[in-house]
Amino acid sequence: MARVIGDVILDLQNISLSFGGVKALTNISFDVREGEIRAIIGPNGAGKSSMLNVINGVYHPQQGRIVFRGQERRRMNPHEAAAQGIARTFQNIALFKGMTVLDNIMTGRNLMMRRNFLWNALYWGPTRREEIAHRRRVEEIIDFLEIQNIRKTPVGRLPYGLQKRVELARALAAEPSLLLLDEPMAGMNVEEKQDMCRFILDVNEQLGTTIVLIEHDMGVVMDISDRVVVLDYGRKIGDGPPDEVRNDPVVIEAYLGGAAH
Amino acid sequence: MIYREAGQFKASYEEDQQIFPIKQDRIVMAALVVAAFFVAPFVASEYWLQAVLTPVLVFALAALGLNILTGYAGQLSLGTGAFMAVGAYATYNFLLRLDGLPFLAGLVLGGLSAAAVGVVFGLPSLRIKGFYLAMATLAAQFFIVWALTKFPWFSNYSSSGIISAQRIEILGFAFDTPARKYLLTLAIVSLLALAAKNLARTNTGRSWMAVRDMDVAAEVIGIPLMKTKLLAFAVSSFYCGIAGGLYAYTYLGTVEPDGFGLDLSFKILFMIIIGGMGSVLGAFLGAAFILLLPVGLNVLMHTSVGVLVPATLASNLELIVFGVLIVFFLIVEPHGLTRLWQIGKEKLRLWPFPH
Numbered sequence: 001m002a003r004v005i006g007d008v009i010l011d012l013q014n015i016s017l018s019f020g021g022v023k024a025l026t027n028i029s030f031d032v033r034e035g036e037i038r039a040i041i042g043p044n045g046a047g048k049s050s051m052l053n054v055i056n057g058v059y060h061p062q063q064g065r066i067v068f069r070g071q072e073r074r075r076m077n078p079h080e081a082a083a084q085g086i087a088r089t090f091q092n093i094a095l096f097k098g099m100t101v102l103d104n105i106m107t108g109r110n111l112m113m114r115r116n117f118l119w120n121a122l123y124w125g126p127t128r129r130e131e132i133a134h135r136r137r138v139e140e141i142i143d144f145l146e147i148q149n150i151r152k153t154p155v156g157r158l159p160y161g162l163q164k165r166v167e168l169a170r171a172l173a174a175e176p177s178l179l180l181l182d183e184p185m186a187g188m189n190v191e192e193k194q195d196m197c198r199f200i201l202d203v204n205e206q207l208g209t210t211i212v213l214i215e216h217d218m219g220v221v222m223d224i225s226d227r228v229v230v231l232d233y234g235r236k237i238g239d240g241p242p243d244e245v246r247n248d249p250v251v252i253e254a255y256l257g258g259a260a261h
Numbered sequence: 262m263i264y265r266e267a268g269q270f271k272a273s274y275e276e277d278q279q280i281f282p283i284k285q286d287r288i289v290m291a292a293l294v295v296a297a298f299f300v301a302p303f304v305a306s307e308y309w310l311q312a313v314l315t316p317v318l319v320f321a322l323a324a325l326g327l328n329i330l331t332g333y334a335g336q337l338s339l340g341t342g343a344f345m346a347v348g349a350y351a352t353y354n355f356l357l358r359l360d361g362l363p364f365l366a367g368l369v370l371g372g373l374s375a376a377a378v379g380v381v382f383g384l385p386s387l388r389i390k391g392f393y394l395a396m397a398t399l400a401a402q403f404f405i406v407w408a409l410t411k412f413p414w415f416s417n418y419s420s421s422g423i424i425s426a427q428r429i430e431i432l433g434f435a436f437d438t439p440a441r442k443y444l445l446t447l448a449i450v451s452l453l454a455l456a457a458k459n460l461a462r463t464n465t466g467r468s469w470m471a472v473r474d475m476d477v478a479a480e481v482i483g484i485p486l487m488k489t490k491l492l493a494f495a496v497s498s499f500y501c502g503i504a505g506g507l508y509a510y511t512y513l514g515t516v517e518p519d520g521f522g523l524d525l526s527f528k529i530l531f532m533i534i535i536g537g538m539g540s541v542l543g544a545f546l547g548a549a550f551i552l553l554l555p556v557g558l559n560v561l562m563h564t565s566v567g568v569l570v571p572a573t574l575a576s577n578l579e580l581i582v583f584g585v586l587i588v589f590f591l592i593v594e595p596h597g598l599t600r601l602w603q604i605g606k607e608k609l610r611l612w613p614f615p616h
Contacts, residue, residue, distance in 0.1 A: 082483030094478035096471045111483040113464040123459035135274045
C-alpha cells in the first residue's frame with residue numbers, strides 16, 4: 001500500500017511549559033501531518049517526553065495552542081485525549097504487571113466497550129458477544145506483532161523486548177489515529193531494534209497510523225522518520241526532513257556533535 | 262497424568278474464555294457444588310452447619326467484597342466491618358419499617374445502602390493511596406460503629422444497639438433451621454461469587470486491575486480513574502453489606518455494633534492476604550483457613566494433648582500455633598493459598614513424570 005501523507009492532523013503553536021521555576025518547554029511550535037512518522041530528538045532533559053505528555057494531556061502547558069484534527073483544545077485530561085484517538089507507549093514500560101498479555105491488550109479497547117458492570121456481572125448475552133468481538137480484534141493485533149505464544153503469560157514474567165512489544169500492542173488495540181512512542185527501542189539489542197522498526201513501519205504503512213516517536217538511536221531515526229524535530233534545553237533548534245536536520249550546523253553543534261564528524 | 266489438558270482443543274474464543282477452560286476443573290467444581298447443595302445439608306450435623314459452614318460462607322463473601330476493592334482495584338481498606346454493619350442494620354431497618362417487604366429485597370436494599378456509604382468513604386481514594394487511604398477508611402470503621410451505638414433509632418431503641426434478626430421467610434417458606442439457613446446462604450454466596458468472577462474477567466475487572474497496577478497508564482488508555490475507583494468501592498461495599506446482612510440473619514441472629522469493630526475488618530483482611538489477593542478462589546480459601554484452623558486446632562488439642570495440659574493453656578497454645586502457622590504460610594508463599602494451589606496444579610500436570 002502506498003503511503004499517503006495528508007494534511008496537518010496535529011498543530012502545536014508556541015507551547016510553553018514550566019514546573020515552578022523550571023522551564024521544560026519554551027515557545028515550541030511544530031506540526032504533524034496525517035500518515036507521517038515524525039521524530040522528536042534531543043539530548044537528555046531536552047523536553048522530549050514533556051512534549052509527548054503535553055500532546056496527550058498529562059501535562060497542561062501554561063501557554064500555547066494545540067489543534068488536533070481542526071479542533072483547538074485548552075485543557076484536556078489523558079482520558080479525553082484517548083477518546084479522541086491518541087494512544088501512546090511509555091519510556092519506562094507502563095504495562096499492567098499482574099495481568100496477562102491478552103488482558104493488557106484488551107484494556108486498550110476499553111473505550112470501545114459499551115456494556116456496564118451489571119451486564120458484565122451477568123456475562124451471558126451482550127457482554128459475552130462484546131468480549132468475543134473484541135477478542136477477535138485483539139487476536140489480529142497479536143498476530144500482527146507475532147506474540148501468539150505468550151498471550152496467556154503475565155507480562156511481569158516477560159523479557160524487556162517483548163514487554164515493549166506488548167505495550168505497542170496495547171496502544172494499537174485502541175485503533176488510534178495518532179500514536180505516540182516514547183523511546184520504543186531503548187535498551188534493545190540490534191535484533192530487537194530491527195523487529196521493532198519493522199513493526200513501526202508496518203503499523204504506519206498498513207494501518208495508516210500517524211506516529212510521533214522519540215528515539216535516541218540516530219540510525220533508526222534517520223531511516224524511518226519523514227520529518228524530525230530537534231529540541232535542546234526546551235527550545236526547538238531544528239525541524240525538517242532527516243537529511244536537512246543531519247546537516248544543520250546548529251543541530252550538529254548541540255546534539256549530533258562527534259557523531260557527524 | 263490425570264490433570265492434563267491434552268486432547269482438549271479450543272476451537273472458538275467462547276471455549277477459551279470460559280471460567281474453567283480445563284475439563285478436570287469443571288468436573289471438580291460441579292462435584293463441589295453438588296456436594297455443597299445436596300450432600301452437606303443432610304450429612305453435616307447442626308453444629309457444623311450453623312457454626313462452621315455458614316460462617317465460612319458469610320466470611321468468604323465479605324472477603325470477596327474486600328478482595329474486589331483491595332485485591333482487584335488495589336485500594337487498601339480497613340472499613341470492611343463497618344460496611345458489613347451498614348448492611349446488617351440497613352436490612353434490619355428496611356424489614357422492620359417497610360411492612361411486607363420480602364426478605365431478599367431487604368437484603369439487597371441493605372447491600373445498596375452499604376454501597377452508598379462505601380462510595381462516600383471511597384471519595385478520599387481519588388486523592389490518596391495506600392496506607393493513607395487505609396487511614397481514611399479506618400475513619401469509616403470508627404464513625405459507623407459509633408453512629409450505630411449513638412443513635413438508638415438504628416436499632417429500634419433496643420439496649421446498647423443490639424438487634425435481633427426477624428424471621429426469614431421467602432414466598433411463604435420459612436428458613437428457620439440451620440440446614441435451611443445454610444442453603445440460603447450458600448445460594449446467595451454462590452450467585453455473588455459467580456458475578457464477581459464475571460466482573461473480574463470482563464472489562465470492569467480489567468479496568469480495576471489496570472488502576473491497581475499503574476494508574477497513570479490506565480488513564481492514558483482511557484480508563485476514567487474516578488469512576489473506576491468509586492465503582493470498586495460501591496461493588497465491594499455491596500458485597501460486604503450483603504455479607505453483613507447474612508452475618509446477622511443466617512449466622513448469628515443477634516448482633517451489636519461492637520461486633521463489627523476493627524477486629525472484624527482485620528480478620529477479613531487476613532483472609533484475603535492468606536487466601537490470595539485478586540482472586541475469587543482466594544476469598545473462599547482464606548475464609549476457610551482462618552475459620553477452620555482454630556476448629557481443627559481445638560479438636561487436636563482436646564483429643565491428643567487435652568489430657569495433659571489444662572484447658573486455659575490449651576486455648577493459649579491454640580492462639581500461638583495459629584499465629585505461627587500464619588507467619589509460616591506468609592513466608593513460604595506470600596501470594597497466598599491460591600498461588601500454592603496453582604503451583605500444585607502445575608505439578609499435577611506432569612506427575613508422576615519429572616518433566
